[in-house]
Amino acid sequence: MTTQIDALVIGAGFAGLYQLHSLRDRLGLSATVLEAGGDLGGTWYWNRYPGARCDSESHAYRYFFSRELNEEWEWSERYPGPPEILKYLGRVAEKFDLRRDIRFGCRVVSAHYDKAANRWVVETDAGDRYVVTYLVAAVGCLSSANVPDIPGLADFGGKWYHTGKWPHEGVDLAGKRVGLIGTGSTGIQAAPVIAQTAAHLKVFQRTPTYSVPARNAPLTPEFKRWVRENHAEIRAIAESTPNGHAFRIAKRNVADVTPEERQAIYEAAWETGGLQFRATFHDLMIDQAANDTAAAFLKGRILATVRDPKTARALADIDHPYAAKRPPIDTGYFETFNRDNVELVDLRVDPIESIAPLGIRTKSAEHALDVIVFATGYDAMTGPLLSIDIRGRGARSLREDWCAGPNTYLGLQVPGYPNFFTITGPGSPSVLTNMPVAIEQHVEWITECIDHMRRNGIDTIEPDPEAARKWGAHINELADATLLSKAKHSWYYGANVPGKPRVFMPYAGGMARYRSLCTDVAARGYDGFLLKRRDGHEVAAARGGGTGNFGVERGPGI
Ligand code: NAP
Numbered sequence: 001m002t003t004q005i006d007a008l009v010i011g012a013g014f015a016g017l018y019q020l021h022s023l024r025d026r027l028g029l030s031a032t033v034l035e036a037g038g039d040l041g042g043t044w045y046w047n048r049y050p051g052a053r054c055d056s057e058s059h060a061y062r063y064f065f066s067r068e069l070n071e072e073w074e075w076s077e078r079y080p081g082p083p084e085i086l087k088y089l090g091r092v093a094e095k096f097d098l099r100r101d102i103r104f105g106c107r108v109v110s111a112h113y114d115k116a117a118n119r120w121v122v123e124t125d126a127g128d129r130y131v132v133t134y135l136v137a138a139v140g141c142l143s144s145a146n147v148p149d150i151p152g153l154a155d156f157g158g159k160w161y162h163t164g165k166w167p168h169e170g171v172d173l174a175g176k177r178v179g180l181i182g183t184g185s186t187g188i189q190a191a192p193v194i195a196q197t198a199a200h201l202k203v204f205q206r207t208p209t210y211s212v213p214a215r216n217a218p219l220t221p222e223f224k225r226w227v228r229e230n231h232a233e234i235r236a237i238a239e240s241t242p243n244g245h246a247f248r249i250a251k252r253n254v255a256d257v258t259p260e261e262r263q264a265i266y267e268a269a270w271e272t273g274g275l276q277f278r279a280t281f282h283d284l285m286i287d288q289a290a291n292d293t294a295a296a297f298l299k300g301r302i303l304a305t306v307r308d309p310k311t312a313r314a315l316a317d318i319d320h321p322y323a324a325k326r327p328p329i330d331t332g333y334f335e336t337f338n339r340d341n342v343e344l345v346d347l348r349v350d351p352i353e354s355i356a357p358l359g360i361r362t363k364s365a366e367h368a369l370d371v372i373v374f375a376t377g378y379d380a381m382t383g384p385l386l387s388i389d390i391r392g393r394g395a396r397s398l399r400e401d402w403c404a405g406p407n408t409y410l411g412l413q414v415p416g417y418p419n420f421f422t423i424t425g426p427g428s429p430s431v432l433t434n435m436p437v438a439i440e441q442h443v444e445w446i447t448e449c450i451d452h453m454r455r456n457g458i459d460t461i462e463p464d465p466e467a468a469r470k471w472g473a474h475i476n477e478l479a480d481a482t483l484l485s486k487a488k489h490s491w492y493y494g495a496n497v498p499g500k501p502r503v504f505m506p507y508a509g510g511m512a513r514y515r516s517l518c519t520d521v522a523a524r525g526y527d528g529f530l531l532k533r534r535d536g537h538e539v540a541a542a543r544g545g546g547t548g549n550f551g552v553e554r555g556p557g558i
Contacts, residue, residue, distance in 0.1 A: 001127075001128050001129065002128075002129040002130070002131060003032070003128070003129070003130050003131070004130075004131045004132075005029075005030040005031060005032055005130065005131075005132055006023070006029035006030045006031060006132065006133050006134060007023045007029050007030070007031040007032075007132055007133065007134040007135075007136065007450075008031070008032055008033075008034065008120070008122055008130050008132040008134070008135055008136070009023070009031060009032070009033045009034075009136045009138050010033075010034055010035075010108050010111075010135075010136070010137050010138060010139055010388070011033070011034075011035060011042055011137070011138035011139045011140060011143075012033050012035035012037070012039075012040040012041070012042065012102050012104070012138075013040070013041060013042015013043060013044070013045075013089075013138065013140055014042060014063070014089070014435065014436050014439050015042070015138035015140070015423040015424065015439045015442070015443065016033045016035065016040075016042070016102075016136075016138035016423075017033075017040060017089060017092055017093060017096075017098055018063060018065065018439065018440065018443045019031075019033075019136050019138055019423065019443045019446065019447075020032075020033050020098055020101055020102070021096045021098060022443050022444065022446075022447040023134075023136075023447060023450065024101060025096065026447060026451075027447060027450060027451055027454070029134075029450075031101060032101050032102070032103065032130065033098075033101060033102040033103070033138075034102075034103050034106040034107075034108050034122075034124060034130075035102055035103065035104050035105075035106060036105070036106065036107040036108075037104065037105070038104055038105055039086075039104055040086075040089050040090070040093055040098075040099075040102065040104075041082075041085070041086045041089055042138075042140050042143065043140050043142060043143060043164075044082045044085045044086055044089070045086070046143065046164050046165055046166070047082060047163065047164055047166065047186075048082055048166040048167075048168060048170075049161075049163035049164075049166040049186065049189075049190050049373070049375070050173075050190050050193035050194050050197075051189035051190045051191075051192060051193035051194075051331070052081065052082050052163075052166075052186075052189060052190075053079050053080070053081045053082075053189060053214070053216065053331075054079050054080050054081070054085060055079065055185065055214070055274070055275060055328075055329050056079070056245060056275070056434045056435070056436075057078055057079060057245070057246065057274065058075035058077060058078060058079060058080045058219070059075065059223075059227045059234055059246060060234060060237075060238045060244075060245055060246035060434055060436075060437070061075075061080060061085075061434065061436055062075075062088070062436060063092065063436060063440060064231070064235040064238070064239075064436075064437075064440060065440060065444075066095075067231065068095075069091075069092065069095060070231045071228065071231070073088060073091065074224055074227075074228070075088075075219060075227075076218060076219060077216055077217065077218055077219060078214075078215070078216050078217050078218075078219060078274075079214055079216045079274075106124045106125070106126065106128070107124060107125040108122055108123070108124055108125075108388050109123055109124060109125050109388065109389060110122070110123045110388065110389040110390070110391075111123075111135055111388060111389070111390045111391070111420075112389075112390075112391040112395070113391060113392050113393060113417065113418060113420070114131075115393060115394075117131075118133070118418070118419075118459055118460060118534065119131050119132060119133060120132050120133070120134075120135040120419070120420065122135065133419060134419050134421070134450055135419065135420045135421070136420075136421045136422075136423060136446060137384075137385055137388075137420070137421070137422045137423065137425070138423045139384035139385060139388075140384055140424075141378075141380055141381045141384070141424055141430050141431050142164070142377075142378040142380055142431070143164070143378065143383075143384045144378055144379040144380075144383030144384045144387055145162045145164040145165055145374075145378060145379075146162075146376050146377050146378050146379050146383075146496060146497055147162050147374050147376065148181075148374070148376055149498070150352060150354060150355050151353075151354045151355070152354040152355035152356055152357075152361075153355045155355070155356070155357050156355050156356075156357060156359075156372065157357040157358060158358075158359075158369055158370045158371050158372065159171070159370070159371050159372075160371065160372040160373070160374065161371070161372075161373055161374065162374045162376070163182075163186045163187075163190060163373065163374065163375045164186075164378065171371070173194055173197045173198045173371060174197050174198070174199075175198075175199045176198050176199055176370040176371050177198070177199055177200045177202075177359075177368060177369050177370045177371070178194055178198040178200070178201050178202070178369065178370070178371045178372075178373060179201075179202045179204060179359065179360050179367060179369040179371070179372045179373070180194060180201060180202070180203050180204065180373045180375060181204045181352075181360075181372065181373070181374050181375065181376055182204075182206075182374065182375030182376045182377065183203065183205045183206075183207070183208065183209055183375070184209065184325075184326070184328065184375065184377055185326060185328040185329075186375040186377070187203070187375035188209065188211050188328040188330045188333045189328070189330065189331070189333075190373065190375055191203055191333060191336050191342070192330070192331060192332040192333055192335070192336045194373065195336050195339055195341060195342050198341065198371075199341065200341045200342075200343070201336075201341060201342045201343070202342075202343050202344075202345050202360075202367055202369070203337075203342065203343070203344050203345065204345045204347055204352065204360065205314065205315070205344055205345065205346060205347060206347040206348065206351075207318075207319070207320075207325075207348075207489065208314065208315050208316065208317055208318045208319075209318065209325065209327075209328060210295070210298045210299075210318060210322050210323075210327055210328075211298075211327070211328045211329060211330040211333055211334070212269075212270065212273060212274065212275075212277040212298070212327065212329050212330075213270065213273045213274075213329065213330060213331070214273055214274055214329040214330060214331050215271075215272070215273030215274065216331060234246045238434065238437050239437065239441075239511075239512070239515065240512050241510075241511070241512060242509075242510030242511055242512060242513070243275075243278075243432065243433050243434060243510070243511060244429070244433035244434035244435075244436075244437030244438055244511045245275060245276075245433075245434045246434075247276050247279055248279065249278070249279040249282060250279055250280055250281055250282055251282055252281060252282060253281060253282055253283040253287070253290060254281045254283060254284070254287070254289070254290035254293055255283075255289075255290070262293060263297070265280050265281075266280060266293075266294065266297040270297075270301065273329065274329050275327065275329060277294075277327070278322075278323050278327065280294070281294075284322070284323065285321075285323060285324075285482050285483050285484070286481065286482055286483065287483075288321065288483065288486075291321040291322055291323075291324075291483055292321075294322045295318065295321060295322045298322060299316040299318060301334075302315050302316040302334050303316050305334040305335060305338075306334050306335075306337045306338065307337075307338050308337065308338075311337050311344045312337075314344055314346040314349075315334065315337065315344065320486055320487040320489075320490075321483040321486050321487070323483075324483045324484055324485075324486045324487035324490065325487045325490040325491075325492075326431070326490070326491075326492075345362065345365075345367065347362070350362040350363050350364050350365065351363055355372070359372075360372065376496075377491055377496050378491065379497045379500065380431065380491045380492075380494070380496075380505070381406070381425070381426045381430070381431065381494075381505045381506070382402060382405075382406050382426055382494070382500075382505065383497070385398060385422065385425070386398060386399050386402065390417070390420070392414070392416040392417035392418070392420070393416045393417070393418065394416075396416055398414065398417070401414070401416065402501075403501070404501050404503075405472075405494075405501040405502075405503030405505075406425070406426035406427060406472075406503065406505060407468050407469075407472055408422065408425055408426055408427035408428075408463070408468060408471065408472075409427070409463030409464075409467045409468040409471050409528055409529070410427065410428065410463075410471060410514075410517070410518055410521065410528075411424070411425040411426060411427030411428025411429075411430065411506075411507060412425065412427075412428065412442065412445065412446070412518070413461070413462055413463045413529070414462075414463070414468070415462060415463045415464070415465040415468045416462065416465075417462060418460035418461065418462040419460055419461060419462070420462075421446045421449075423439060423442045423443060423446070424438050424439055424442060426505040426506070427471060427472070427475055427505070427506075427507060428442065428506065428507050428514065429506060429507045429508075429509075429510070429511045429514050430506050430507075431492070431506050432506045432507070432508060432511075433511045437511060438511060441511070441514075441515050441518070445518050445519075445522065448522065449461065449522065449526070452522070452526070453531070456539065457533055457539075458531045458532065458533060458539050459532060459533055459534045460530075460531070460532045461526065461529050461530070461531050462529065462530055463528060463529055463530070464528055464529065464530050467527075467528030467529070471528075474509075475504060475505075475506075475507055475508075476503070476504055478507065478508040478509045479492075479504035479508050481508075482508055484504070484508055485504070488502065492504055492505060492506060493505070
């Protein structure tokens with residue numbers, strides 16, 4: 001079956017839903033969303049592991065584009081869990097009548113650009129074809145599960161699961177001996193909940209991590225009222241902060257206060273809980289000495305919480321600056337190690353060698369297990385795009401073009417792939433922000449760009465290769481200006497996937513700065529992009545491939 005439409009969107013998460021609404025209802029285009037999952041939700045459709053919960057606070061974890069939607073929707077907890085987020089997205093789909101243009105259970109396997117027709121030919125795993133003018137990837141940054149290639153997994157006699165593909169019917173862990181591999185944001189959320197039902201839990205830790213209590217709680221009627229009455233202000237803060245959250249980063253530096261004041265500030269932030277801990281000082285992410293004070297405070301908390309000294313030391317022996325890797329927040333993670341049925345396996349001392357039929361074999365022990373839970377993360381940012389056979393001009397493939405790392409301009413487009421847009425793609429702030437805020441900005445930029453093209457008779461847009469080159473250099477320059485560059489083993493660098501190029505992927509200059517750069521680029525006639533009419537006539541010269549003068553502010557980019 002071949003369907004001809006104006007626009008195709010891949011993915012029905014936060015990004016895909018809003019992109020469909022924008023293209024169809026604002027621009028009047030014919031548009032369809034193809035979604036591999038059985039329903040909408042994107043990452044929240046798949047991530048239903050025990051303890052899964054959003055790390056962003058609910059009052060800013062939402063779309064802001066519709067005042068009416070904001071006024072009718074009320075979150076129940078400080079951090080929303082998957083069922084409530086799915087309910088919210090369901091309400092969005094209902095309100096804007098989106099489901100009629102979404103095909104579920106439909107995995108896109110290839111997207112090839114046909115230069116002669118100036119169309120994208122997209123094929124699904126069911127063999128359906130879509131011929132479209134605009135192609136938008138709303139595939140998410142963390143949707144390609146990373147299951148490590150540990151020898152023997154196929155022979156494991158028990159059950160194993162990746163947290164990102166958790167069975168929707170749930171997994172009964174009662175009475176089971178569970179091994180949890182991975183102590184990133186996911187493992188730290190899952191461990192306390194698994195420990196409550198499993199007979200025994202072994203947490204296999206390769207790299208210890210900082211964590212701050214989330215302090216989730218039901219929202220009070222007063223707070224709900226405050227949210228209802230202050231949407232505009234919440235939006236204004238979220239859109240003007242570097243990380244898209246609705247809290248401001250303090251202007252003071254660590255050295256501006258006495259050690260006693262600093263301790264009091266950290267203690268107050270610890271009590272408040274959540275990602276706001278990063279906002280205590282302006283220089284936490286750019287000054288090693290400043291960061292050391294936060295790191296020392298957080299390590300001290302681990303040592304004070306965990307009763308067994310050996311376990312406490314293994315958990316607190318953290319080798320990177322605080323928040324140089326994505327900082328988790330937790331509900332009783334370190335306390336979990338005080339339970340009789342929980343044990344830490346320090347893989348730096350005793351690495352995993354293989355998986356045996358009865359469990360995990362480390363260098364010096366056999367760990368008998370009924371269930372293995374892989375909280376081992378994702379082939380982040382590039383993985384979801386490269387899982388599709390995407391081919392641009394001259395049949396060049398994205399997999400080949402990105403073999404040394406992603407190459408984009410503004411994280412929005414790829415040179416040689418006309419009319420192909422990525423929402424929160426590599427090279428954009430994406431994972432360093434509160435995602436819906438980044439998503440909304442991208443969707444609106446893409447929508448305005450397509451509108452501009454149609455109003456001005458422009459057939460194709462793609463980045464000038466030189467502008468993309470400068471942008472790539474800028475991404476690295478920004479990471480190097482922060483302490484993010486001190487955790488080269490993070491997934492921000494692709495280091496968690498063997499063979500993946502070690503390149504810093506997200507834009508670390510902050511969402512607010514990025515937003516103004518994108519607005520400015522559009523206002524200058526899409527500077528750095530090549531815009532052409534069908535006859536090949538160039539509409540707006542690339543003006544030397546973009547100014548390349550993006551500016552680096554030594555400020556907290558995340
Ligand atoms: P992650 O941060 O990549 O953590 C993966 C963990 O698995 C790390 O501890 C890693 O150790 C370990 N690991 C990977 N391969 C291993 C192996 N072969 N042997 C032993 N250990 C191995 O993944 P994640 O925890 O799923 O989080 C990914 C991102 O998703 C987060 O950073 C965050 O952006 C997002 N997330 C958000 C939320 C939320 O908002 N609620 C919740 C969860 C996740 P190393 O550190 O040594 O590589």
